[in-house]
Amino acid sequence: MDQITISMTKYMNDHPNLKYIFFGGKGGVGKTVMAGTAALWSAKQGKRTLLASTNPVHSLSNLFEKDVFGKAAVVCDDDRCFAFEIDTKDTIERSKQEIREKINWFLRFADLTTKADDFVESATMNPAFEESAMFENMTDIMFEDKYDFYVFDTAPTANARRLLGMSKVYSLWVEKMLKSREEAKSLREMLSFSKKNEADPLMDYLIGFKDRMAKAQSLLTNDQLTAFFFATLPESLPIAVITRFINWFYEFGIPVGGVVVNGIIQKDQVSKDASEFVLNRVKMQDEHMEEIWQIFGDRVRAVIPLFETEVKGNKMINRMVDHLFA
Amino acid sequence: MFGGKGGLGKTTFSAATAYYLAKQGKRVLVFSVDPQASLSDIFKKDIFGKGPTEIMPNLYAQEIDADRRVREYQQEIRKKIIDMYGMDKIPDEIESYIQAAAAEPAMEESAIFDEVVDIVVHGGYDYYIYDLVPLGHALYYLSMASVYDEWIDKITNLRQQMREYDQVAAVIRRDKELDEDAILNELLYIKERINKSSGILTDKEKTAFFFVLTPEQMIINDTLKAAELFAKFDVPLSGYIINRVLPPELKTQKIPEYLKNRLIMQDKYLKVIDEVFKDQILASVPEMERDVTGLGMIEKLADKMFF
Numbered sequence: 147m148d149q150i151t152i153s154m155t156k157y158m159n160d161h162p163n164l165k166y167i168f169f170g171g172k173g174g175v176g177k178t179v180m181a182g183t184a185a186l187w188s189a190k191q192g193k194r195t196l197l198a199s200t201n202p203v204h205s206l207s208n209l210f211e212k213d214v215f216g217k218a219a220v221v222c223d224d225d226r227c228f229a230f231e232i233d234t235k236d237t238i239e240r241s242k243q244e245i246r247e248k249i250n251w252f253l254r255f256a257d258l259t260t261k262a263d264d265f266v267e268s269a270t271m272n273p274a275f276e277e278s279a280m281f282e283n284m285t286d287i288m289f290e291d292k293y294d295f296y297v298f299d300t301a302p303t304a305n306a307r308r309l310l311g312m313s314k315v316y317s318l319w320v321e322k323m324l325k326s327r328e329e330a331k332s333l334r335e336m337l338s339f340s341k342k343n344e345a346d347p348l349m350d351y352l353i354g355f356k357d358r359m360a361k362a363q364s365l366l367t368n369d370q371l372t373a374f375f376f377a378t379l380p381e382s383l384p385i386a387v388i389t390r391f392i393n394w395f396y397e398f399g400i401p402v403g404g405v406v407v408n409g410i411i412q413k414d415q416v417s418k419d420a421s422e423f424v425l426n427r428v429k430m431q432d433e434h435m436e437e438i439w440q441i442f443g444d445r446v447r448a449v450i451p452l453f454e455t456e457v458k459g460n461k462m463i464n465r466m467v468d469h470l471f472a
Numbered sequence: 473m474f475g476g477k478g479g480l481g482k483t484t485f486s487a488a489t490a491y492y493l494a495k496q497g498k499r500v501l502v503f504s505v506d507p508q509a510s511l512s513d514i515f516k517k518d519i520f521g522k523g524p525t526e527i528m529p530n531l532y533a534q535e536i537d538a539d540r541r542v543r544e545y546q547q548e549i550r551k552k553i554i555d556m557y558g559m560d561k562i563p564d565e566i567e568s569y570i571q572a573a574a575a576e577p578a579m580e581e582s583a584i585f586d587e588v589v590d591i592v593v594h595g596g597y598d599y600y601i602y603d604l605v606p607l608g609h610a611l612y613y614l615s616m617a618s619v620y621d622e623w624i625d626k627i628t629n630l631r632q633q634m635r636e637y638d639q640v641a642a643v644i645r646r647d648k649e650l651d652e653d654a655i656l657n658e659l660l661y662i663k664e665r666i667n668k669s670s671g672i673l674t675d676k677e678k679t680a681f682f683f684v685l686t687p688e689q690m691i692i693n694d695t696l697k698a699a700e701l702f703a704k705f706d707v708p709l710s711g712y713i714i715n716r717v718l719p720p721e722l723k724t725q726k727i728p729e730y731l732k733n734r735l736i737m738q739d740k741y742l743k744v745i746d747e748v749f750k751d752q753i754l755a756s757v758p759e760m761e762r763d764v765t766g767l768g769m770i771e772k773l774a775d776k777m778f779f
Contacts, residue, residue: 173478208690382763384479386513411728421725426761454733456688 148435151444155471157403163370166288167403168298170391171377172384176408178205179457180377181299182221182229183466189227190467193294197221197229198287200280200300204231211459223460228293237279285362366400373403375447380410380434389441404447406470407438412451448472473602475702476684477694481715481757483510484764485684486603487533488774491767493599494531495774503534503591504603505584511535511603516766528767532597541583589665592672673707680710682754687717687741692748711754713777714745719758 158164169181178199185197196218199206206229207213210221218230288296366372374395376388388405395402411428438446450469457466474482474489483504490502501524504511511533512518519525521537550562592600673679681702685695695712702709718735727735745753757776764773 173480175479205690205694208693382765383483383510383513386510411730415728415730417726417728419726421722421727423719423722423725423761424727424731430762452730454730456690456737458690 148439150446150449152404152447153472154404154406154447157373157447158471161370161373164373165294166296166298166365166372168300168372168374169377170300170374170388172387175377175379175384176457177377178209178299179463179466180375180406180408180470181297182206182209182463183470184375185229185295185297186222186224186227186463187467187471188295188297189222189224192226194226194292195228195295195297196287196293197227197297197299198284199229199231200284200298206231206299209458209463222463230287232280232283232287234279234283237283241279241282285358288362288365289358367398369401373401375403375406377406377408378438379408380431380438382434382437385434385437385441392442402445404445405438405442406447407435407449409452410435410449473604473679473681474684475604475681475698477691477698480684480686480691481764482684483514483603484770484773485682485713485715485757485777486601487511487514487770488764488777490531490533490599490601491528491770492774492778493601494528497530498598499530499532499596500599500601501532501534501591501597502601502603503536503588505536505538505588506603514765514770534591536584536587538583538587541587545583589668593665593668676708679708681707682710683712684715685712685745686715687738687745689741689744692741692744696748709752711752712745712749713754714742714756716759717742717756 152160167184169177169184171177181197181199185195188195197206198218204215206221207215210229212219212221212229214221214229215231216233216236218228221227221229284298376392378384378388392402392405411424411431413428416424416428448470450466453462453465455462457463474485476482486502486504490500493500502511503524512520512535515527515533517525517527517533519533520535521540522535524532524534527533550567553559553562588602683695683699685691699709718731718738722731723735755777757773760769760773762769764770
């Protein structure tokens with residue numbers, strides 16, 4: 147097989163309720179450009195679209211030549227197309243505050259006089275904290291439901307897989323915490339003289355959190371709503387990376403939308419007497435394309451030519467739309 | 473250590489540097505914690521989760537499998553419980569607790585960190601080449617040493633305070649106090665390891681940190697941003713290496729339009745790089761005609777990097 151059976155456009159038509167799409171792949175393969183292109187396409191379909199970056203190193207502002215850090219702003223010539231680089235610092239501050247309140251409450255509940263500040267510091271300095279904050283940002287955006295369509299430009303794939311996998315992991319963890327909270331509560335009730343039912347905000351928080359995670363998981367694993375696309379170049383390392391990752395995604399039950407191959411040197415632009423360097427690259431490309439068809443087969447959704455210049459700004463993204471949604 | 477955005481050639485440069493040093497007769501370990509792990513692909517040998525693997529004389533490569541490390545840790549706990557209580561099997565109740573603990577978000581991070589510390593503290597090589605994960609995360613790992621250090625300080629302090637509160641109760645709970653001491657000792661042990669490894673990381677005499685970039689505007693911007701951040705964390709930056717520079721002789725050859733434009737674009741950004749990074753540029757490596765995989769291509773690249 148060496149041609150597309152289900153194109154990006156056909157995939158979209160076959161999944162008319164699709165609402166959340168993600169682009170992943172090795173660094174430098176054009177994930178941000180693909181995400182920008184898909185967002186513009188969706189806006190052109192008449193959908194209010196949000197393109198959000200959850201990558202700690204953002205590049206959307208650069209792509210659209212407009213500052214979208216910390217706030218969603220219209221980026222394309224279509225006024226339905228918004229982009230947004232999430233400011234993690236804000237979220238981390240906010241989460242810190244939330245945790246501080248909860249811990250303070252808990253300490254009073256447990257009759258401890260220790261100050262909460264130290265606990266809060268040690269909890270939020272936990273290295274996984276930023277990652278969790280990013281995940282919360284993503285789910286917040288999804289739950290707010292202010293747009294018809296969402297495109298997420300995710301951090302390098304490992305991270306994305308972890309972000310998504312985290313919803314599963316979290317529910318397991320929260321389950322455990324909930325259980326021990328319940329035990330503590332019933333013990334306290336047993337020992338208390340008054341027998342009155344005290345409010346338990348920490349418990350409420352955990353239950354709320356658990357519900358959020360369950361909701362996120364149900365959205366992220368619903369193949370009618372969500373699709374994860376992988377971008378690659380016709381080169382061996384990016385291909386190897388997504389081959390591995392696609393399998394991991396299947397394990398997590400995250401719907402894989404397909405593969406987009408980027409940066410193909412157009413043969414009609416290469417004459418027979420072209421420089422040795424170019425001819426060698428074309429030869430290598432042919433080998434890798436064969437590999438791509440063999441591994442991904444009918445999951446290839448688009449094959450995109452290498453443009454003469456860097457893809458940046460509206461004009462170029464518009465050109466890209468015609469190729470991604472050919 | 474090689475850092476930089478994804479897809480710029482960090483792993484390739486790590487492999488080439490390891491190759492060069494090994495050829496000089498040094499014992500070298502090149503390792504990666506990135507689950508995207510390209511070392512296997514570059515050396516054309518599956519080394520993921522297999523410990524240090526000999527690639528050629530003096531050259532060892534290793535890709536850390538954090539998941540496996542977490543599973544090993546779980547198994548260790550199970551064994552301890554079984555031994556301690558003389559049980560033949562872990563009760564369901566406790567098994568579910570072990571599962572939940574492994575699912576804790578910080579678990580994978582600390583598993584990775586633990587393994588890196590193990591590698592560095594263990595010794596046995598003349599050179600260690602640490603192929604870092606892409607920018608945002610590289611920073612994260614480097615800052616982790618100081619973060620962990622502070623974190624553990626806090627915990628040990630708290631523990632010590634708690635023990636004071638517990639003094640009275642401790643008289644009737646002798647066993648419990650012994651447990652607490654064991655935990656404190658464990659924490660102090662971890663702290664010592666971390667101090668040792670973060671000392672190595674920020675030691676300008678022993679550690680060099682290189683940034684990889686390519687002549688493109690976005691990449692230059694991101695590299696500048698990252699360099700600022702690294703400075704903030706006191707990580708010694710040793711210089712920059714430019715990758716994927718198109719051979720200038722192409723200008724006189726017959727090439728397609730896209731390549732002509734790329735040459736013009738590259739010239740423009742190479743000038744910018746020259747101005748911005750000046751004498752901190754250590755090497756300029758040309759774009760190769762084909763993928764850098766296998767020792768033959770690695771050797772070619774190493775020749776261009778070290779001359």
